[in-house]
Amino acid sequence: MPDTPGFAPESTPPPAPRLIRAADLAALNTFGVSARAQYLAVVDAAGQLPGLLNDPVLARLPRLVLGGGSNLLFTGDFPGLVVRMAERGIQRRPLNDTGERLWVGAGENWDGFVRWSLAEGFEGLENLILIPGSVGAAPMQNIGAYGVEVADFIDAVRVWDCQQAAFRTLAPADCDFAYRDSIFKRHRDRYLITHVAFRLPYQRERVLDYAGVREALADKGIEQPSASQVADVIEALRRSKLPDPAEIGNVGSFFKNPQVSHEQANTLKARHPELPGFETGQGVKLSAAWMIEACGFKGHQQGKAAVSDRHALVLINRGGATGAELWALAQAIQAAVEARFGVILEPEPLVV
Secondary structure (H helix, E strand, O other), rough: OOOOOOOOOOOOOOOOOEEEEEEEEEEHHOOOOOOOEEEEEEEOOOOHHHHHHOEEEEEEEOOOEEOOOOOOOOOOEEEEEEEEEEEEEEEEEEEOOEEEEEEEEOEEEEEHHHHHHOOOOOOOOOHHOOOOOOOOOHHHHHHHEOOEEEEEEEEEEEEEEEOOOOOEEEEEHOOOOOOOEEEEOOOOEEEEEEEEOOOOEOOOOOOOOOOOHHHHHHHHOOOOOHOOOOOOOOHHHHHHHOOOOOOOOOOEEEOOOEEEHHHHHHHHHHOOOOEEEEEEOOOOOOOHHHHHHHOOOOEEEEEEEEEOOOOOOEEOOOOOOHHHHHHHHHHHHHHHHHHHHHOOOOOOOOEE
């Protein structure tokens, strides 16, 4: 893709990023676990990256890119450089009379951006409201909820390519998006996301056939909901199931729903008729939450780490839990599910 359609980079070189030694990361991860980094660099402008990453001391260290800290678990201190992408800002570029392209800084808060888009009259992101984290982290995980994935709206991703030592703009086809996956997740050491371009329409068909959305709207007497009304319903549904990270440490769903072959799904359904399964075209996606609950872990506490009693996919920090304690609980769940169902659960967050 030409570098870069509709994007205006900094006109003058930015100052060096803030560099903090022995940085406390407890406030920078939504699990709220204690961890320290040898160095923490807060990158307020993409132009700071070349100088930072070419520093002869820092270049030799292990590197971790951090957004909102909502999709990782620190099991101990990080002996290297943590790069926090903090650039803010939204650049609007008209496409036609049906929508706009929006270039958004990686450091923008995702939920804040969704709410801004709805207030500005755009549609499409309403199903992705209340997901914690940053805009820059959204394409890495290809975040999704209630039948919608962020990849549906991404027009381009601007990155610093560490291999080529240059800024690049990747088209959606280059991002290799999949269920909770992308090229950025598989090549964390190569790509640092600085901006994401979204193609947002002024009007879009609602996505309502998921997890009680229609029922919740019907309860309110809403037959033809606006995008904002869908967002309100989904926000209420999420709050009823998921604890607020600001109140109790968590990263949302800790495990992916595993996909298995039709043959394995049929075998499991014969043994466990109530096990939910969803056809994907490449196989059957099973409910990780159902299997975890069937193994008796919903509400289970192990030290100060626990499984939420509201949703079996959510691991929580009861207060003072270490990352190692949370990971030990996650591994116990994995072992129990594999022993009973023969299915290996894969964590959604990065375990550091």
